[in-house]
Amino acid sequence: YRTTFTLGVKAMDTTGAQLWKWGLLFALQFTTPAQATVEVGNVQASTIGHSFFTMDPPLPGIPNVATDFLVDQDQGSGGGAVLQSFSGNFDTNNRFVLTIAAPPGRRFLVQPPLGQAVRFFAAMNWQGPSVLSNGPSFFGTVDVSFGNLEGIAPDFSASRAVLSRLHGFVGFNDIQSTAFSNVLMFSSITLTATVPSANVGSGTWNYTPAGDNALVLYYATSQSTDPGRIVTIVPEPSTRTLQPYVLHNFIGQANPMAPVVEGPDGNFYGVTSFGPGRDTGGTVFKLTTDGRFTTLAAFTNAPLNGRNPTAGLVRGGDGNFYGTTTQGGILDRGTVFKVAPDGRLTTLVHFNNNNGALPASG
Numbered sequence: 001y002r003t004t005f006t007l008g009v010k011a012m013d014t015t016g017a018q019l020w021k022w023g024l025l026f027a028l029q030f031t032t033p034a035q036a037t038v039e040v041g042n043v044q045a046s047t048i049g050h051s052f053f054t055m056d057p058p059l060p061g062i063p064n065v066a067t068d069f070l071v072d073q074d075q076g077s078g079g080g081a082v083l084q085s086f087s088g089n090f091d092t093n094n095r096f097v098l099t100i101a102a103p104p105g106r107r108f109l110v111q112p113p114l115g116q117a118v119r120f121f122a123a124m125n126w127q128g129p130s131v132l133s134n135g136p137s138f139f140g141t142v143d144v145s146f147g148n149l150e151g152i153a154p155d156f157s158a159s160r161a162v163l164s165r166l167h168g169f170v171g172f173n174d175i176q177s178t179a180f181s182n183v184l185m186f187s188s189i190t191l192t193a194t195v196p197s198a199n200v201g202s203g204t205w206n207y208t209p210a211g212d213n214a215l216v217l218y219y220a221t222s223q224s225t226d227p228g229r230i231v232t233i234v235p236e237p238s239t240r241t242l243q244p245y246v247l248h249n250f251i252g253q254a255n256p257m258a259p260v261v262e263g264p265d266g267n268f269y270g271v272t273s274f275g276p277g278r279d280t281g282g283t284v285f286k287l288t289t290d291g292r293f294t295t296l297a298a299f300t301n302a303p304l305n306g307r308n309p310t311a312g313l314v315r316g317g318d319g320n321f322y323g324t325t326t327q328g329g330i331l332d333r334g335t336v337f338k339v340a341p342d343g344r345l346t347t348l349v350h351f352n353n354n355n356g357a358l359p360a361s362g
Helices: none
Strands: 003-006 010-012 017-028 035-042 048-055 067-072 082-089 094-100 106-111 117-128 139-145 171-173 188-194 202-209 215-220 230-236 239-247 270-273 283-287 293-297 319-325 336-338 345-350
Touching: none
Parallel strands: none
Antiparallel strands: 003 106, 003 171, 010 017, 017 094, 017 117, 035 082, 035 106, 048 067, 048 094, 117 139, 188 202, 202 215, 215 230, 230 239, 270 283, 283 293, 319 336, 336 345
């Protein structure tokens, strides 16, 4: 009965002096006053670093510490060796608050009492060479249920939300959550946000971890006046906040409904469910990290071509991308397709009811 939080990173100069780091401020609130165990374990091999723990406010019996650690190389990815553990009672408000920053490849584990529900409060702080931000750059509430996590692998998808690393940003894994307006929130399927930028808007965001250097979010809507956009969230050191930046605005009724995936070239690849122009069967596109957009392939509604993809692409080991269309194909029951990074589109499977039909992603 534990959930995993992937921590942030800190930057070091050649002398080993700290330049900056991201910290995660959070509180755990149980439904009843209870004991909790906080552990730090490794998820990647060959990681040497420094972990920082600060209680805010300090709780009796739980010290503020800074602990050096050397990860056991035999643990490998997904290892869970406990390097530090603290236990203590929650305060009268059932609140336990901790500020954490750690190098890549660390994870934070929380183990609540059997059957307990947990309320999770999260906020990001920017820390400079000797500067600690007094205010979070965003704040939110997440309800987490641990009742069904026993014996489940850390990467299971049924109760997973991921916020990818960006420039030392932190991420969250395996969280069942609810969404609230005015804050960036985490959910197993979508992120709901009202972000502080008029050119981004508010609505439902499908997320995707897009490599180590960017967090790319989809802004998807069913309104014909807003065909969707791709947004990245970047840190703003001067204001110690996270700011949204629009990488691409779709036109017409493109209706992107699925996350993008990072290609071997570092660019992002994805699909739209409709467009372009009169052939409204959808497209496959490429987007560079600086916002250059290219339509690679179009689904034309032809008998041997699918149309209207709703699920995202999957990157194959051969360097190609694979996906499905909800409709189209010989019997108009959907297809499985392959698309090369240069846009060559190949239909691999035609669904015919006997082998399935109308694949979709919700």
